[in-house]
Amino acid sequence: xxxxxxxxxxxxxxxxxxxxxxxxxxxxxxxxxxxxxxxxxxxxxxxxxxxxxxxxxxxxxxxxxxxxxxxxxxxxxxxxxxxxxxxxxxxxxxxxxxxxxxxxxxxxxxxxxxxxxxxxxxxxxxxxxxxxxxxxxxxxxxxxxxxxxxxxxxxxxxxxxxxxxxxxxxxxxxxxxxxxxxxxxxxxxxxxxxxxxxxxxxxxxxxxxxxxxxxxxxxxxxxxxxxxx
Amino acid sequence: xxxxxxxxxxxxxxxxxxxxxxxxxxxxxxxxxxxxxxxxxxxxxxxxxxxxxxxxxxxxxxxxxxxxxxxxxxxxxxxxxxxxxxxxxxxxxxxxxxxxxxxxxxxxxxxxxxxxxxxxxxxxxxxxxxxxxxxxxxxxxxxxxxxxxxxxxxxxxxxxxxxxxxxxxxxxxxxxxxxxxxxxxxxxxxxxxxxxxxxxxxxxxxxxxxxxxxxxxxxxxxxxxxxxxxxxxxxxxxxxxxxxxxxxxxxxxxxxxxxxxxxxxxxxxxxxxxxxxxxxxxxxxxxxxxxxxxxxxxxxxxxxxxxxxxxxxxxxx
Amino acid sequence: xxxxxxxxxxxxxxxxxxxxxxxxxxxxxxxxxxxxxxxxxxxxxxxxxxxxxxxxxxxxxxxxxxxxxxxxxxxxxxxxxxxxxxxxxxxxxxxxxxxxxxxxxxxxxxxxxxxxxxxxxxxxxxxxxxxxxxxxxxxxxxxxxxxxxxxxxxxxxxxxxxxxxxxxxxxxxxxxxxxxxxxxxxx
Numbered sequence: 001x002x003x004x005x006x007x008x009x010x011x012x013x014x015x016x017x018x019x020x021x022x023x024x025x026x027x028x029x030x031x032x033x034x035x036x037x038x039x040x041x042x043x044x045x046x047x048x049x050x051x052x053x054x055x056x057x058x059x060x061x062x063x064x065x066x067x068x069x070x071x072x073x074x075x076x077x078x079x080x081x082x083x084x085x086x087x088x089x090x091x092x093x094x095x096x097x098x099x100x101x102x103x104x105x106x107x108x109x110x111x112x113x114x115x116x117x118x119x120x121x122x123x124x125x126x127x128x129x130x131x132x133x134x135x136x137x138x139x140x141x142x143x144x145x146x147x148x149x150x151x152x153x154x155x156x157x158x159x160x161x162x163x164x165x166x167x168x169x170x171x172x173x174x175x176x177x178x179x180x181x182x183x184x185x186x187x188x189x190x191x192x193x194x195x196x197x198x199x200x201x202x203x204x205x206x207x208x209x210x211x212x213x214x215x216x217x218x219x220x221x222x223x224x225x226x227x228x229x
Numbered sequence: 230x231x232x233x234x235x236x237x238x239x240x241x242x243x244x245x246x247x248x249x250x251x252x253x254x255x256x257x258x259x260x261x262x263x264x265x266x267x268x269x270x271x272x273x274x275x276x277x278x279x280x281x282x283x284x285x286x287x288x289x290x291x292x293x294x295x296x297x298x299x300x301x302x303x304x305x306x307x308x309x310x311x312x313x314x315x316x317x318x319x320x321x322x323x324x325x326x327x328x329x330x331x332x333x334x335x336x337x338x339x340x341x342x343x344x345x346x347x348x349x350x351x352x353x354x355x356x357x358x359x360x361x362x363x364x365x366x367x368x369x370x371x372x373x374x375x376x377x378x379x380x381x382x383x384x385x386x387x388x389x390x391x392x393x394x395x396x397x398x399x400x401x402x403x404x405x406x407x408x409x410x411x412x413x414x415x416x417x418x419x420x421x422x423x424x425x426x427x428x429x430x431x432x433x434x435x436x437x438x439x440x441x442x443x444x445x446x447x448x449x450x451x452x453x454x455x456x457x458x459x460x461x462x463x464x465x466x467x468x469x470x471x472x473x474x475x476x477x478x479x480x481x482x483x484x485x486x487x488x489x490x491x492x493x494x495x496x497x498x499x500x501x502x503x504x505x506x507x508x509x510x511x512x513x514x515x516x517x518x519x520x521x522x523x524x525x526x527x528x529x530x531x532x533x534x535x536x537x538x539x540x541x542x543x544x545x546x
Numbered sequence: 547x548x549x550x551x552x553x554x555x556x557x558x559x560x561x562x563x564x565x566x567x568x569x570x571x572x573x574x575x576x577x578x579x580x581x582x583x584x585x586x587x588x589x590x591x592x593x594x595x596x597x598x599x600x601x602x603x604x605x606x607x608x609x610x611x612x613x614x615x616x617x618x619x620x621x622x623x624x625x626x627x628x629x630x631x632x633x634x635x636x637x638x639x640x641x642x643x644x645x646x647x648x649x650x651x652x653x654x655x656x657x658x659x660x661x662x663x664x665x666x667x668x669x670x671x672x673x674x675x676x677x678x679x680x681x682x683x684x685x686x687x688x689x690x691x692x693x694x695x696x697x698x699x700x701x702x703x704x705x706x707x708x709x710x711x712x713x714x715x716x717x718x719x720x721x722x723x724x725x726x727x728x729x730x731x732x733x
Contacts, residue, residue: 017726019707020707025363027363033444034441034444035441035442046363048370049367049370049371083512084441085440085441085442086512086513087434087436087437087440087441087512087513088511088512088513089271089274089508089509090274090509090510091512093271093274093275094274094275096275097275124512126434126511126512126514127512129518129730130512130513130514130515130518132728132732133722133728133732134727134728136722199726200726200727201517201727202367202442202443203371203437203440203442203443203515203517204515204517204727206442207442303572303574303575305575306574306575306578335597335601336597336598337597337598337601340598340601340602340605341601343601343605344601344602344604344605344608347605347608347609347612348608350608350609350612351578351581351608351611351612354612354615355574355578358574358615370616373612373613373615373616376612380609397598514730517727517729517730518728518729518730519730520729520730521729521730521731521733522730522731525731525733526731
């Protein structure tokens with residue numbers, strides 16, 4: 001019997017988080033996935049659907065230019081992604097529609113729609129139940145991981161933060177303050193991502209990634225070492 | 230050799246097997262209606278443009294699509310899993326009486342329904358397994374994780390009407406609700422039952438097994454007709470679950486003005502609409518969160534409901 | 547006549563399904579061949595007018611096989627769908643034991659002096675079966691089931707790697723609990 005039927009090598013065993021031996025499967029996520037930070041590649045070791053080890057890379061990191069992020073639309077798009085990942089299709093569709101409105105020049109409707117979406121999200125106790133306690137980060141924890149200060153709290157807090165920022169961003173754009181939404185703040189290094197998702201199952205890992213509100217990714221130190229090594 | 234259907238003194242007339250085709254047609258109409266309603270609600274929410282015609286467009290698209298193949302797929306198990314949902318839904322409705330007629334007047338019809346819904350465990354897992362892809366396998370296992378959370382509460386929810394009617398025959402359960410529908414004094418069992426229907430149809434909040442985060446989960450590699458049959462099976466399960474609730478909780482064919490056989494589809498459509506609409510309102514109940522809810526809230530709640538029903542049943546007799 | 551054919555047909559499916567368990571070379575197929583065999587047996591039991599027993603057999607066995615699929619991938623240490631593997635070991639002994647058992651039981655069936663039927667069957671054969679199986683031992687069985695459940699729970703608790711002290715700290719006061727992932731009721 002050959003040990004790689006169909007050219008696929010067999011999974012190796014490894015100790016899982018309960019102290020039992022379990023198969024380890026190597027799976028690559030990205031660079032192209034719906035509701036996924038563009039260009040991110042996550043090489044994961046999975047036991048079941050729990051990520052036991054991860055390595056984040058960026059496809060073509062050097063060639064990426066700072067694209068013209070038009071106002072707060074990127075942030076709203078991230079909200080739509082996170083809502084879609086929670087499985088709340090209606091709210092996600094609503095967020096996408098607001099994003100499209102926000103991209104149109106000379107809008108006025110995005111602000112009130114976004115305010116309504118924020119109320120709707122805040123009112124949903126099932127959504128709060130679903131996201132509460134998922135990858136809770138303390139002040140020091142966020143700082144030590146090199147994450148922005150607004151990443152503190154759990155995934156639900158981060159979602160509300162995203163909505164608050166988007167509302168403020170739309171209001172600022174409407175006031176003629178174009179392009180002043182600080183994109184630089186929301187640039188993350190791939191180094192920070194892998195430790196955040198390790199130990200979580202796929203569904204929650206994707207929620208946590210989406211809740212970081214990534215506008216721009218840069219290749220991290222670890223990747224350079226890998227590519228030179 | 231004995232006939233597999235012993236004559237029970239049930240209030241139900243068994244019709245000729247040929248009527249099974251009519252039952253299948255009704256199930257099909259209900260499933261299509263559910264898909265149309267879902268399309269309309271999605272269009273209203275901004276999720277799609279075409280509304281009520283979406284299921285037909287989608288069906289036409291899938292029928293023309295070429296089958297995707299994957300390396301080292303276990304085709305036999307994969308196809309069985311995908312096609313089985315429709316079969317299971319059809320077997321479920323055989324025990325649902327339409328007014329006074331039924332196709333299969335089994336004396337343990339409630340158990341039969343329960344056995345069929347457990348089949349879904351195997352089928353969804355097989356769909357996830359057969360494709361030999363990491364995403365769909367994760368989806369298949371997610372469904373089993375959900376199953377561990379919802380199945381026991383669902384079973385005990387089905388027990389409540391059976392205790393009150395002192396029978397597992399669906400026709401007798403319906404007849405036992407003369408005057409007072411079970412939904413009135415077994416609300417907990419009814420709600421848990423509806424959650425169970427959504428769960429075994431992999432529907433709405435119980436759809437993480439088919440989630441966007443794993444590229445469609447168990448159905449990730451399904452394409453063309455296979456996918457069409459799988460989706461049709463989900464809608465058919467939803468319709469069958471709604472239809473079964475009518476004799477169990479909603480008084481069967483009882484109702485004013487209309488004849489018995491007309492009330493059953495009317496109630497079924499109403500319940501089906503609620504289930505379809507539910508998907509719009511709720512985010513996913515991920516298995517890691519729902520498991521505890523199932524075991525620590527739903528199961529004790531529905532057991533308490535059973536106890537109350539049992540005490541009342543003993544006191545009445 | 548039709549029910550005779552159906553009965554023997556299901557018997558054949560049950561037998562072939564059982565044989566397929568040892569013939570196929572994937573664990574998923576072996577598992578579900580066994581499930582098919584049990585479903586056929588369950589359907590046969592329906593013909594014996596033991597409807598409850600038959601349907602419960604189908605229900606329990608399909609569920610059991612689905613759970614078996616979980617354990618299969620959790621504990622088998624290799625990817626069983628991909629790796630064709632033999633479903634048999636200890637071939638000769640197993641065949642010898644199986645054949646001897648079969649012959650012994652079959653001989654028993656043929657040689658026992660079956661009593662002639664006295665009176666008609668009970669109207670509720672499932673109840674009659676239950677009473678003749680359990681009869682006066684019903685109380686014992688009713689007591690044993692909670693004891694068995696308690697044993698299972700205790701076994702899992704003893705075997706679990708993580709205890710409440712890992713979750714809640716040494717003084718059991720740490721809130722929220724330190725779980726790899728939070729559960730749904732916030733305990």
